[in-house]
Amino acid sequence: MTIKSSHKETIVLHAGYRKDNATNSVAVPIYQTTSYQFDSTEHAANLFSLKELGNIYTRIMNPTCDVLEQRLTALEGGAAALAVSSGQAASMMAIQNIAHAGDNIVSSTDLYGGTWNLFANTLKTMGIEVRFADPSNPENFAKVTDDRTRAYYAETLPNPKLHVFPIQEVSDIGKKHGVPLIMDNTAAHGICRPFEHGAAIIASSCTKYIGGHGNSIGGIIIDSGNFDWEANKDRFPMLNQPDPSYHGAIWTEAVKPLGPIAYIIKARVTLLRDCGQAMSPMNAFLLLQGLETLPLRMERHCQNAEKVAEFLNNHDKVMNVIHPSLMEGEQKKRADSYLSGGYGPLVGAEIKGGMESGKKFIDSLKMFYHLANIGDSRSLAIHPASTTHSQLTEDELNASGASEGYVRLSIGLEHIDDILSDLGQALSEV
Numbered sequence: 286m287t288i289k290s291s292h293k294e295t296i297v298l299h300a301g302y303r304k305d306n307a308t309n310s311v312a313v314p315i316y317q318t319t320s321y322q323f324d325s326t327e328h329a330a331n332l333f334s335l336k337e338l339g340n341i342y343t344r345i346m347n348p349t350c351d352v353l354e355q356r357l358t359a360l361e362g363g364a365a366a367l368a369v370s371s372g373q374a375a376s377m378m379a380i381q382n383i384a385h386a387g388d389n390i391v392s393s394t395d396l397y398g399g400t401w402n403l404f405a406n407t408l409k410t411m412g413i414e415v416r417f418a419d420p421s422n423p424e425n426f427a428k429v430t431d432d433r434t435r436a437y438y439a440e441t442l443p444n445p446k447l448h449v450f451p452i453q454e455v456s457d458i459g460k461k462h463g464v465p466l467i468m469d470n471t472a473a474h475g476i477c478r479p480f481e482h483g484a485a486i487i488a489s490s491c492t493k494y495i496g497g498h499g500n501s502i503g504g505i506i507i508d509s510g511n512f513d514w515e516a517n518k519d520r521f522p523m524l525n526q527p528d529p530s531y532h533g534a535i536w537t538e539a540v541k542p543l544g545p546i547a548y549i550i551k552a553r554v555t556l557l558r559d560c561g562q563a564m565s566p567m568n569a570f571l572l573l574q575g576l577e578t579l580p581l582r583m584e585r586h587c588q589n590a591e592k593v594a595e596f597l598n599n600h601d602k603v604m605n606v607i608h609p610s611l612m613e614g615e616q617k618k619r620a621d622s623y624l625s626g627g628y629g630p631l632v633g634a635e636i637k638g639g640m641e642s643g644k645k646f647i648d649s650l651k652m653f654y655h656l657a658n659i660g661d662s663r664s665l666a667i668h669p670a671s672t673t674h675s676q677l678t679e680d681e682l683n684a685s686g687a688s689e690g691y692v693r694l695s696i697g698l699e700h701i702d703d704i705l706s707d708l709g710q711a712l713s714e715v
């Protein structure tokens with residue numbers, strides 16, 4: 286028996302697990318095993334033919350990972366999920382599951398740099414073309430869609446611009462063409478549920494706010510169960526035609542008795558089987574510990590971030606502050622319609638004086654950690670122009686939203702007075 290609730294605070298503590306059947310353990314055990322004994326040859330055959338779902342080998346499934354998968358599925362209101370080794374693995378697999386050489390996807394231009402590289406370079410070497418669309422006008426997605434478009438892809442709250450993505454508008458366009466929207470919800474778990482706005486799939490990093498403590502890398506793909514792959518047979522041959530890698534299974538038919546989860550089952554039993562980006566049970570355990578407090582932490586991250594945005598906005602060494610709470614017009618409207626419970630945990634600030642001022646500010650921080658991550662319980666900062674974006678020209682930097690004086694702040698859970706005090710003393714050094 287597991288406790289059912291529609292409240293995120295309860296879901297993250299109870300969904301998918303009550304106690305261990307063998308030991309009555311209340312904490313989710315770390316099932317540190319590679320393999321699982323079959324009850325009989327018939328049992329083994331049923332598992333391999335998907336007549337029965339169960340554990341075969343930890344590269345493909347593991348009971349600790351399973352609880353994380355069930356909990357995140359419930360949190361996002363989906364049908365089933367697949368935990369993988371990193372956020373990058375999640376975005377790669379989410380696309381590889383429905384697109385191959387000769388196909389294309391359309392992606393938002395507002396993307397995490399690692400995903401940009403994957404899309405612009407690595408997928409290209411595999412023959413998958415990524416067409417980029419500026420999300421400020423959702424119609425840009427329609428303009429580059431054709432018969433070989435297999436998915437739309439975007440981030441809910443992409444930095445550095447922090448412009449909330451028009452999820453409903455683009456998923457509506459996708460529905461007209463039979464194209465599913467894949468959302469990277471990494472920076473907005475707990476404050477946005479993309480499936481409620483029409484998204485078909487979530488592919489996120491668990492490394493950031495889900496884990497929340499900066500100790501484990503992981504990723505998650507969640508299937509909403511709402512996209513009709515069979516209604517678009519020609520667009521999705523990988524789900525609707527016999528798969529030679531699995532005895533000719535036609536995924537939309539073979540999986541039907543298990544629910545509307547053809548997409549995620551195929552990802553598990555073919556891609557994870559073949560490519561092996563499995564999450565370790567230890568990381569699943571650590572991510573579950575973080576997940577238990579995600580709604581609470583996110584609330585405080587957002588409260589602190591809003592106070593930081595206000596503080597920086599009134600500071601004479603700061604030229605411009607980027608945070609949805611301070612936006613106007615269409616951007617504010619989108620933030621208000623898609624985020625609930627806060628305007629997000631990230632703040633961007635352009636320090637007056639460009640490159641040297643940005644660097645001086647970062648070097649003067651004492652409590653904030655200077656590193657390339659977001660979503661830790663501690664406050665973090667980075668100066669993109671001298672690190673993650675250092676290969677870009679000044680024009681490219683400005684186009685990306687990270688100008689020479691721009692710093693990205695991932696606001697932590699310390700007392701707000703200490704956060705503001707550290708920012709204030711660092712600004713006084715600039």
Ligand code: PLP
Pocket residue numbers: 371372373374397399400440469471472489490491492502503504658659
């Ligand atoms: N998506 C977003 C929005 C990210 O910020 C990151 C990492 O920073 C990733 C995906 C990749 O996640 P991971 O580092 O877990 O591979």
